[in-house]
Amino acid sequence: MNTRLIACVFALFVVVNSMAQSVRTPGKTATYRNPVIAGDFADPSVIRVGDTYYAVGTSSEWGPAYPMYTSKDLVNWSYIGPVFKNLPDWTMGSYWAPELYYRNGTYFVYYTARRKADKRSYIGVASTRDLRQGFTDHGLLIEWTTEAIDAFVIEDGGKLYITWKAYGLDKGKDIEILGAELAADGLKVTGKAFTLLTAERNTWEGGGAEGQAIFKRGRYFYMIYSGNACCGANCNYQVGLARAEKLQGPWEKFAGNPVLVGDNAWKCPGHGTVVTTPDNRYFYLHHAYNGTDFTFTGRQGVLSELVWDPKTQWPAFRYGTATPAQAESPLRNDQQPGTDLALDFSKNAPETTWVWDVSQPKPTFAVHNNALHLTPAAATAAGSFLGFVIKKGTYTLSAEIEPQPAILQSVTIYGDAANALGMGVRKGSLELWQVKDGNRTVLKTAPLPDNVGAVTLQVRSRFGQFFHFGWATPGTRFQALTETPIDGSFLPRWDRAPRVGLSVTGETGQAGAVRAINLMYD
Secondary structure, three states, X not given: OOHHHHHHHHHHHHXXXXXXXXXXXXXXOOEEEOOOEOOOOOOOEEEEEOOEEEEEOOOEOEEOEEEEEEEOOOOOEEEEEEEXXXXXXXXXXXXXEEEEEEEOOEEEEEEEEEEOOOOOEEEEEEEEOXXXXXXXXXXXXXXXXXXXXXXXXXXXXXXXXXXXXXXOOOOOOOOEEEEEEEOOOOOOEOOOOEEEEEOOOOOOOOOOOEEEEEEXXXXXXXXXXXXXXXXXXXXXXXXXXXXXXXXXXXXXXXXXXXXXXXXXXXXXXXXXXXXXXXXXXXXXXXXXXXXXXXXXOOEEEEEEXXXXXXXXXXXXXXXXXXXXXXXXXXXXXXXOOOOOEEEEOOOOOOOOOOEEEOOOOOOEEEEEOOEEEEEOOOOOOOOEEEEEEOOOOOEEEEEEEOOOOOEEEEXXXXXXXXXXXXXXXXXXXXXXXXXXXXXXXXXXXXXOOOOOOOEEEEEEEEOOOEEEEEEEOOOOOOEEOOOOOEEOOOOOEXXXXXXXXXXXXXXXXXXXXXXXXXXXXX
């Protein structure tokens, strides 16, 4: 190699190294802010397969059931689809607490759902070799007294074991975390149930223990679990620790419980799983309510790091007993900002993560002739709803709609079929409406010229609770339909947050026409 070539190579190395140093500033620590998975994503389960993380969470009464995400660094997550594209035949709702497990090239999910036959919640199992293709359901796995929920699976000595919460609805019985051996294929229970943990009344646990996640470190199995009221405006969820030398026990509860509690930034933390990074750091992906938006955006996916006391061999949360607002990134990657949503149906609109109410007929919709066409199917006052998970409580949703004579097309905040709020348009009129406890009320109407080709409806939300509605026709400014905000405090349900999107009511067989949708967060 001649001298000039060596000089050129050295100069190139200097330039590249300088550029790298400019991207990663010496002494700078990459951080993330919670949430890492924004919006209603309760009871998250997380696993690492190779260098890739996968997470799944509760969908409650929303379809499709159990949303899944993937990440390379635990702080930047991408949606990959639902566990079930079609709901399992034996279920009817309460799609709670799915737990992922990976073994020998197969992914399993152990999920809680309400059974059609008796409306009781039990545990099912499904499997796949490709998460993006969804799961094949294998049906009911655990039926235990009046309720069995919150499954967690662990391997010990080459054998599989499943654990679950029992007796939560049984009067006169203490709540317990039970376990039993599974068959080698993970699809049926073969062993006799045994007790791991019993909830203590009149303690921080509030008489309940649930959301357990178990992992092995050194000589001990460790359990991180939750207690008290999980959900709603009166929640007081907290997190505790226990450990045992054998999975079957005896289990010792940590004397310093609870180890994670709520504060003004993140309320009612709990129910998650622990995952390790390649450099052996321990992270707890769990849920908590945002202190500002609270129940209006739901229990969001947050990340807290565990560190170890070398003397006692107990873990503790690195940033104290509260969910960190900001923390050091696990793999030293910067967290990318969230994105707004812009759908133009006259173009090739991107794949959209729609959600709907599983208690109602699945909405019928299609994109053709430069518009999204949604057909009325539900017989409820709130109509057929198609929407999005709310990522942050302060946002603006706009929809450009072609008015139709026989149906009302609305921008809607939807709690459930009996509780919703929206503003709709049909040929010749606008209508602001509310459905509360199943009773529909028209709050205000306004006339429109019959020849209007398109109307843009808009709802502006503040903290997910207060809503301003407005409208505009092409070439005009937005006009407010009401001067004062509408209070939507009745919309959140006990175990889930509202969604925002579109609804249609009116003659069956007719279809709406939506040209574009924009969802922007402040």
